[in-house]
Amino acid sequence: MIRASVDLNSPWDLCEFFHFGGQMLDINQLRADTPGVNQIIHFNNAGAALIPDPVIAVMTRHLQLEARWGGYEAAAQVEAELEGVYLSIARLINAQPKEIAVIENATRAWDMAFYSLPLMPGDVVLTSTTEYAGNYIPYLQLKKQRGIEIRFIPNDEYGQVSLAALETMLCDDRVALVSLPVIATNGGPVQPIEQIGALARAAGVLYLLDACQGAGHIPIDVKKIGCHMLAATSRKYLRGPRGMGFLYVEKNLCQNLEPTFLDLHAASLLTPETFEIRGDAKRFENWECNIAAKLGFGAAVDYALATDVDAIWERIQSLASYLRTRLAQVNGLANQDVGQVKSGIVTFTLNGHTSSQLQHMLGAEKKRINVTPSTFRSTMVDMQQRGLKDVVRASVHAYNTESEIDVLIEALERFSSEQP
Template sequence: MDIGRLRAETPGCEQVVHLNNAGAALPPKQVIDAVAEHLGLEATIGGYEASDQAEPARERFYDAVAGLIGAERDEIAYVENATRAWDMAFYSIPFAPGDRILTTTSEYPSNAIPYMQMARRRGVEVDVVPDDEHGQISLDALQAELDKGGVRLVSLNHVPTHNGLVNPAEEVGRLCRDANVLYLLDACQSIGQIRVDVGEIGCDMLSATGRKFLRGPRGTGFLYVRRSILRTLEPPFLDLHSASWTAPDTYEIRDDARRFENWERYVAGQIGLGVAAEVAAEMGLPAIEERVTGLATRLREALAERPGVTVLDRGERRSGIVTFTVEGHDARELKLSWREQGINVSVTDGATQHYDSKTAPAAIRASAHYYNTEEEIDRLVAAVPVP
């Protein structure tokens, strides 16, 4: 990678040491220009007219995202964010009383809450699969739960938001296929930092955001739904885009994944997200992953040598997300202090992780991307206070 060129194409690199890519990455100039150009067109000729004129760019989004994850364009829906994409998939599943949902200890709160709502509304059961010795989902325990029967859905986060690991998504997919069980993968933190191929993983549905490692605009995301199950899922709500009003008392839902879309949308964002997917594909996800995980490993190793620092990451395979605590220092106060020094990090709130007993009450989350430098990693380490 030509890091100098990549940083030159990322205006934010001149302003901050941005290690909050798991929150929202700095967008490249290609994405910024695409969004700004369409917003300018809307301001000049009108929103509807601009959307019509930009139809080729809007349609290119479906090809770009599909190509990025090994899908077909009719399996892709543009959605406002990853949470709403996940919701559209989850709430479309026709759960029945007694159906079981299997998830992991590191589940994200915005996913766990709908499980509980569905348990109250439909009488489903939610079972948390324990971790293995590495701290990731135990495949043996998952197999045992599948063998019990009654499982309607396995719902997994690919890269948890708070502990640095990468769950074994492909192995989970194999078990789900063998058991003929639906598999929903939350790829919010993995898309853009590691290679994701839905065919190899075997997931039936996948949700993702634009703003994180994919480096797209905020307020954008997408949903993948395997073509073979599309007609078995009815979206929780419909409009004149996702369905057609065919007679006074009848309607027909679209056959493709756009049944999960709204008519009204952030058109500039959709165009920008398509560009972001093209940028990532052009660079190559294997190269991106090598760079990101290399920087994260450097950070973990350097932090482990600092007195009073505890690195909390686990997992046999680890991502670009690094979590740690500093003895005697509040994580939120450190975040604000470092922000004043031009270093961006985030804080994970362990109090919201009710399935995960190993999570600290609050920890620093630093997340590297390929445009970060070794010097920036060292600068964060040097800013860590010594007890």
């Protein structure tokens, strides 16, 4: 899977670092590629998944190149591989490489898209009740600065966006943007993003997706979805390094959006009085970046593609279903997931215990179990509507196993029998 040694004096072929064949997942190979599974049980993939060895190898190799040759010189040696990152991300979401920007994180990627939109006083932004606070705060900022209006799309009986309600709301000519997460950080449904896209396109309204919890988790095809813009991160289900994300902007829209920030990478100085913004999505980037992390991000995308995202999604659904079934057997525990299509993010509450207490208790087990709290501050509207203060979030990935879930359940059963 990984070469024992590499030539530090020349670029390399990523395919030499890993190889998968066929559509069937080899769980043993996934775990062999993931050193972290030997010491922890990791159910915090919606926060930051465990990085596989092939990604670590790519990043380590480039840091060694920088140490030997210098940062600029090392970057010059891997210029083709850096361009390959755009090809890989484009393939992941069925886009064109020129529609991809690689940015230092998904938050900044989303910001670069949102703040470039020419929203005017009276323009309406439609979002879901599961919108992440990091996105909702910018809505409020532009409400204050520009006078935009924010409206929530009601949920249907399953707890996901009501398509009938959305269609009605889109009849208002003031609606300028539909913006929401594919999957909420606090669980919730996999939103019907293709149907939402069809309605937005028919109404001539821009469509921005936060795919932080979706990329690498579920198959994403921007052509089928119909979104104009999409932002996602490296560190979650794509299993890449922290501090990396990407932005997709449809080519027909890209040249009509002027980024809030420009530098000599996003634009060129033509004369002492004039400049020109580049034509592709790299206009949303800046010149300086973490080259090792960028290459690692590309390797993580290649790993997901080689493993097969459809197979990953099928495996995640199976594990999440097993986890929900087992959780139902724990006294005093309530599963808090909603939606027709549920994701690999499984949320629950346990009588007498806060989510932070359970995180600490599970982390203190003989073999550490990683979960995380999700509080109302992250998804305030959804949590308030459902009467929740916080939930425990256990998010599974393809490399997790049923036996690891059994260990989690045994611990929760023990906690439930103890006096709070």
